[in-house]
Amino acid sequence: MVTPVTSTEIMRSRRGVLGAALALLSSTSLVAACQAKDATPAEANKAKGGADHASHAPAAMSTVAFIEVWKTPNCGCCKLWIKILEKEGFKVKANNVAQTAGIRTKLGIPDDMGSCHTGLIAGFAIEGHVPASEIKRLLTEPESLRQQVIGLSVPGMPIGSPGMEMGTKRDKFDVMLVLKGGKSRVYQSYEALA
Numbered sequence: 001m002v003t004p005v006t007s008t009e010i011m012r013s014r015r016g017v018l019g020a021a022l023a024l025l026s027s028t029s030l031v032a033a034c035q036a037k038d039a040t041p042a043e044a045n046k047a048k049g050g051a052d053h054a055s056h057a058p059a060a061m062s063t064v065a066f067i068e069v070w071k072t073p074n075c076g077c078c079k080l081w082i083k084i085l086e087k088e089g090f091k092v093k094a095n096n097v098a099q100t101a102g103i104r105t106k107l108g109i110p111d112d113m114g115s116c117h118t119g120l121i122a123g124f125a126i127e128g129h130v131p132a133s134e135i136k137r138l139l140t141e142p143e144s145l146r147q148q149v150i151g152l153s154v155p156g157m158p159i160g161s162p163g164m165e166m167g168t169k170r171d172k173f174d175v176m177l178v179l180k181g182g183k184s185r186v187y188q189s190y191e192a193l194a
């Protein structure tokens with residue numbers, strides 16, 4: 001069993017961290033090569049087990065943009081995405097779990113928005129291959145918007161999203177803003193590249 005994240009915990013983790021964290025984020029360029037994806041979400045979901053590791057949010061995020069990530073052990077594209085975040089100035093704690101659906105559900109991401117890994121930063125869920133720039137953008141949104149937000153998702157594993165590089169090819173994909181109450185909307189569209 002995983003314990004639910006309370007709104008109190010989320011609010012506490014959001015408060016007082018963002019300003020210092022964002023100051024440290026630099027916009028270095030993304031350099032990552034990916035030749036193959038490992039487990040698809042469907043394959044990953046076949047694995048049995050729970051997400052017991054998922055119950056502890058970071059105790060202190062201090063001055064670094066700290067993101068905790070849950071992934072399956074052999075997920076290569078998850079590792080590439082994490083590397084990109086680290087290059088972009090995030091501090092990442094990666095947890096291996098047999099499947100990520102448990103933590104995804106716990107954090108409020110709908111199943112149809114699911115991907116191969118789930119993150120938690122400043123109380124926001126980050127599902128799948130979300131570009132670092134969109135995470136930074138979310139963290140700088142006005143409080144009035146942030147209060148309505150569960151997090152961001154790139155559903156599935158689109159080719160050309162960060163960590164899913166295949167040369168210069170990119171499928172069109174959307175970064176979705178997942179809102180409390182079950183709604184979501186497109187936060188940013190990325191056009192296809194040949």
Ligand SMILES: [Cu+2]
Nearest residue numbers: 077078116157
């Ligand atoms: Cu992936």
